[in-house]
Amino acid sequence: MTRPIPKLAGVCGWPIHHSLSPILHSYWLKEMGITGAYVPFAVDPKNALEAFVSLKHTSISGVNVTLPLKSAAFSAADVATEEAQKLGVANCLYKSRGQLVAHNTDMEGFAAPLIAKLGASRVQSSSALVIGAGGASRAVLGALLSLGVPEICLINRTDAKAEDLVGQVNVPSFYALPWAQRQEAVARADLIVNASAAGMSGKPELDVSLENGRPGGVVYDLIYTPRMTRLMRRAQKSGMDIIGGLDMLIAQARPSFKLFFGHMPPLDLDPSDTLLSALKTGRR
Numbered sequence: 001m002t003r004p005i006p007k008l009a010g011v012c013g014w015p016i017h018h019s020l021s022p023i024l025h026s027y028w029l030k031e032m033g034i035t036g037a038y039v040p041f042a043v044d045p046k047n048a049l050e051a052f053v054s055l056k057h058t059s060i061s062g063v064n065v066t067l068p069l070k071s072a073a074f075s076a077a078d079v080a081t082e083e084a085q086k087l088g089v090a091n092c093l094y095k096s097r098g099q100l101v102a103h104n105t106d107m108e109g110f111a112a113p114l115i116a117k118l119g120a121s122r123v124q125s126s127s128a129l130v131i132g133a134g135g136a137s138r139a140v141l142g143a144l145l146s147l148g149v150p151e152i153c154l155i156n157r158t159d160a161k162a163e164d165l166v167g168q169v170n171v172p173s174f175y176a177l178p179w180a181q182r183q184e185a186v187a188r189a190d191l192i193v194n195a196s197a198a199g200m201s202g203k204p205e206l207d208v209s210l211e212n213g214r215p216g217g218v219v220y221d222l223i224y225t226p227r228m229t230r231l232m233r234r235a236q237k238s239g240m241d242i243i244g245g246l247d248m249l250i251a252q253a254r255p256s257f258k259l260f261f262g263h264m265p266p267l268d269l270d271p272s273d274t275l276l277s278a279l280k281t282g283r284r
């Protein structure tokens with residue numbers, strides 16, 4: 001009997017030692033009985049283009065890409081999927097018919113837990129408030145626009161960045177409000193997404209109150225350290241539904257795993273506990 005050839009994939013970043021991706025993918029490899037490995041690759045941004053192009057000449061199935069290499073990964077590819085083109089950055093590179101393909105799973109990773117919690121029709125009748133205008137916010141906005149959310153308000157601590165993002169998209173239902181009007185924005189929203197870095201362990205808390213939030217609304221916090229952020233606790237106290245960043249982290253990894261190893265991890269194989277214990281112990 002022939003043995004299956006082990007498949008190799010990994011994650012590239014600089015630095016990369018903190019990445020949870022090897023824990024996540026190794027969990028699925030083990031639980032699904034797949035012969036393969038998923039390892040971290042430290043890639044100096046100075047050599048990133050060459051490193052990515054050389055992937056075509058290796059037996060590596062593909063790689064995830066994290067900060068600060070997502071633009072380089074996009075540029076190194078021969079072709080880009082629609083998702084990667086929408087965001088202009090790639091978090092995943094894989095090979096297809098001898099070509100290097102740039103893909104981005106962040107929009108799918110954001111959307112999947114939202115649809116699982118609310119259902120597509122509730123999402124499509126919600127007015128959304130997105131807080132933050134960095135890289136994560138672009139994926140959130142791309143997903144909300146693709147899902148047909150009828151009203152999207154963007155606020156950011158630095159107003160000019162929110163205005164700039166809105167200007168790039170030019171869709172009438174998508175607008176920015178000044179940071180000074182953030183409580184007005186909260187009062188109007190059915191869905192509030194924290195796509196800023198505020199509230200992460202070791203960073204300042206988000207200076208946005210939920211006191212005038214809509215009863216029955218939803219708060220989706222992209223932060224996953226801590227798992228239950230102060231914003232999420234306040235949302236629960238106000239009777240709002242919550243979705244945490246760990247769900248997005250897992251949901252954006254599932255399609256990458258399928259591209260690299262050929263099988264979609266079943267939803268009931270939940271790596272949350274393994275990830276939380278790695279976060280607690282600092283073990284990678």
Ligand code: NAP
Nearest residue numbers: 132133134135136137157158196197198204222245248249
């Ligand atoms: P980024 O590009 O550096 O952007 C950071 C954003 O946070 C900016 O809009 C910044 O506002 C805002 N910000 C920082 N400190 C703030 C504060 N004290 N109050 C209000 N706003 C503040 O980072 P990113 O890549 O977008 O990531 C943002 C967060 O999302 C990170 O915490 C990251 O861990 C998380 N994330 C989670 C997932 C997941 O899978 N769950 C995926 C991606 C990202 P200014 O423009 O004013 O500086």
